[in-house]
Amino acid sequence: MHPQHEFQNHLTRRTFIGQSARGVGGLALGSMLFPELLAAGTKTREGGLAGIPHFAPKAKRVLCLFQSGGLSHVDLFDNKPALHEFAGKDLPPSIKGTQRLTGMTSGQKGYPVRPPLVDGKACGKHGTWISNLLPHIQTIADDICIIKTLNTEAINHDPAITFMNTGNQQPGYASMGAWASYGLGTENANLPAFIAMVSQGTGKNPGQPVFSRLWGSGFLPSNHQGVGLRPGANPVLYLQNPPTVDGAQRRELLDDLATLNEERARELGDPETITRIKAYEMAFRMQTSVPELADISQESKATLDAYGPEVTRPGSYAANCLLARRLLERDVRFVQLFHRGWDQHIALSRQLPNQCHDIDQPTAALIKDLKARGLLEDTLVIFATEFGRTAFTQGGFGNPASGRDHHGRCFSVFLAGGGIKPGFEYGVTDDFAYNIAKDGVHLRDLHATILHCMGIDHERFTYKFRGLNVKLTGVEEAHVVKGVLA
Amino acid sequence: MVTLNDVQFVEAARGFAQRMIRQSTDDTARLRWAFLEAVSRPPSDKEEAVILRALARERARYAADNERAVKVLSPGESPRDSTIPAAEHAAWMQVATLILNLSETVTRN
Numbered sequence: 001m002h003p004q005h006e007f008q009n010h011l012t013r014r015t016f017i018g019q020s021a022r023g024v025g026g027l028a029l030g031s032m033l034f035p036e037l038l039a040a041g042t043k044t045r046e047g048g049l050a051g052i053p054h055f056a057p058k059a060k061r062v063l064c065l066f067q068s069g070g071l072s073h074v075d076l077f078d079n080k081p082a083l084h085e086f087a088g089k090d091l092p093p094s095i096k097g098t099q100r101l102t103g104m105t106s107g108q109k110g111y112p113v114r115p116p117l118v119d120g121k122a123c124g125k126h127g128t129w130i131s132n133l134l135p136h137i138q139t140i141a142d143d144i145c146i147i148k149t150l151n152t153e154a155i156n157h158d159p160a161i162t163f164m165n166t167g168n169q170q171p172g173y174a175s176m177g178a179w180a181s182y183g184l185g186t187e188n189a190n191l192p193a194f195i196a197m198v199s200q201g202t203g204k205n206p207g208q209p210v211f212s213r214l215w216g217s218g219f220l221p222s223n224h225q226g227v228g229l230r231p232g233a234n235p236v237l238y239l240q241n242p243p244t245v246d247g248a249q250r251r252e253l254l255d256d257l258a259t260l261n262e263e264r265a266r267e268l269g270d271p272e273t274i275t276r277i278k279a280y281e282m283a284f285r286m287q288t289s290v291p292e293l294a295d296i297s298q299e300s301k302a303t304l305d306a307y308g309p310e311v312t313r314p315g316s317y318a319a320n321c322l323l324a325r326r327l328l329e330r331d332v333r334f335v336q337l338f339h340r341g342w343d344q345h346i347a348l349s350r351q352l353p354n355q356c357h358d359i360d361q362p363t364a365a366l367i368k369d370l371k372a373r374g375l376l377e378d379t380l381v382i383f384a385t386e387f388g389r390t391a392f393t394q395g396g397f398g399n400p401a402s403g404r405d406h407h408g409r410c411f412s413v414f415l416a417g418g419g420i421k422p423g424f425e426y427g428v429t430d431d432f433a434y435n436i437a438k439d440g441v442h443l444r445d446l447h448a449t450i451l452h453c454m455g456i457d458h459e460r461f462t463y464k465f466r467g468l469n470v471k472l473t474g475v476e477e478a479h480v481v482k483g484v485l486a
Numbered sequence: 487m488v489t490l491n492d493v494q495f496v497e498a499a500r501g502f503a504q505r506m507i508r509q510s511t512d513d514t515a516r517l518r519w520a521f522l523e524a525v526s527r528p529p530s531d532k533e534e535a536v537i538l539r540a541l542a543r544e545r546a547r548y549a550a551d552n553e554r555a556v557k558v559l560s561p562g563e564s565p566r567d568s569t570i571p572a573a574e575h576a577a578w579m580q581v582a583t584l585i586l587n588l589s590e591t592v593t594r595n
Binding site: 286 | 558560
């Protein structure tokens with residue numbers, strides 16, 4: 001952006017902040033003195049862009065359950081008879097094609113087809129095939145819509161996970177949650193609009209690394225970056241004021257600080273100063289809102305039992321699922337979990353059941369819990385991963401140490417909730433779950449669809465950066481997948 | 487949050503306050519020195535007024551409650567100069583926290 005334009009832009013924003021900082025402070029103080037206001041959440045939107053949403057949204061909030069490492073669609077969601085018929089025989093060349101493989105299998109002598117690890121069954125009214133490794137997810141078949149033909153050009157983790165989360169394989173772009181925060185603002189000023197949590201799976205340990213840039217703001221103003229909650233009793237550090245410093249005293253100090261920072265911002269027009277003022281305000285509010293959020297002592301035994309025994313272990317996927325529900329209840333715009341360890345190159349038969357066990361019960365419990373509380377209808381749930389896995393084996397067929405390699409040509413994710421057709425499957429892959437046969441969905445189409453559910457036309461949601469009107473969906477044509485919409 | 491509440495930063499604010507007090511007996515001279523030390527420029531008149539107002543407020547707070555002053559000075563392992571009255575030190579410590587948390591102090595511009 002031209003510096004002069006930028007200055008003018010911030011001039012407007014700055015004036016707004018200048019006028020409202022005290023009002024916001026007063027609000028924070030009020031909610032500190034009247035915690036019930038805080039618990040209920042403030043229902044008015046703060047931030048966001050004028051004119052957005054473009055049309056009535058089906059989803060007010062988004063929950064993304066990100067399975068990091070590459071979840072095996074072949075084993076879990078996309079069963080094909082041919083996988084059994086061809087077990088141990090090489091994948092036909094007409095199917096395998098000439099596309100790029102990773103260095104881990106490109107030199108392999110043969111490509112024997114490997115059937116799913118365990119059987120599955122047709123679930124729900126729709127008869128959706130789901131692996132018996134996911135017995136709880138089988139029970140929510142009629143609540144979810146599986147997309148079987150998602151595809152990406154990326155074949156390695158970092159470009160793939162970056163693509164899924166930011167719309168680009170190169171680092172430096174804004175993440176989905178940051179876009180949501182930028183466009184739609186927040187409906188609970190006491191918590192960040194975008195919150196991320198990471199857990200480690202029991203399949204592959206340690207799993208692929210997960211970097212904070214996956215919930216970063218990229219080129220967007222940095223107050224839109226996701227706030228990562230730490231596992232454990234203190235999700236955010238240093239919430240406690242120094243001894244004897246109470247909220248009222250801290251409030252006065254922060255008002256002085258805001259006055260001084262605004263004064264300087266007015267002189268220099270540095271947008272990051274504005275961001276810092278917002279960060280101090282958010283920090284102040286989180287001193288009250290985060291301990292209340294993390295305290296699960298009022299959750300019923302039935303609820304805790306539903307999420308499974310791991311729910312009381314801070315930092316587990318189950319514990320993060322429960323926290324996710326508490327965040328969504330408080331109208332946090334975008335909540336994202338990352339569960340590491342889905343990368344079964346080796347020892348698929350040992351790793352995959354563990355990894356499935358980690359997430360099966362909590363995922364199903366969370367979706368049922370959201371439904372029971374009336375939140376699912378206006379929350380978009382995205383159960384996603386960066387790519388699938390190959391129909392052929394990596395390593396010798398029948399060798400217990402073997403696994404599956406990365407596969408981006410087609411893989412399965414599921415959506416549920418606000419705006420999504422429940423109990424449905426979209427897209428068809430070929431007989432080996434290796435190529436798309438019908439209705440392919442590119443990552444950018446998924447992004448366009450996610451934005452659509454939030455009431456945003458992806459074509460008209462842009463940010464000027466490096467001379468481009470940058471979009472989450474990138475520069476190539478993207479389409480909302482109408483077929484998955486309710 | 488770190489720069490406001492971490493013991494290391496709380497202690498740094500106490501130490502910075504002590505250095506300010508040792509600079510001069512004059513309030514304005516003290517804060518001008520501190521401002522220059524933190525951001526390499528003197529404060530504007532408006533900035534000076536805001537900080538002096540904060541100082542007066544904190545002085546009143548701690549003058550009325552010496553025990554509170556003693557407690558707020560307690561974090562950290564370094565010893566405090568006990569010749570400085572606790573209430574006065576605590577008030578300047580809040581001024582130090584304010585200056586150390588300026589956007590201009592914690593970033594390069």
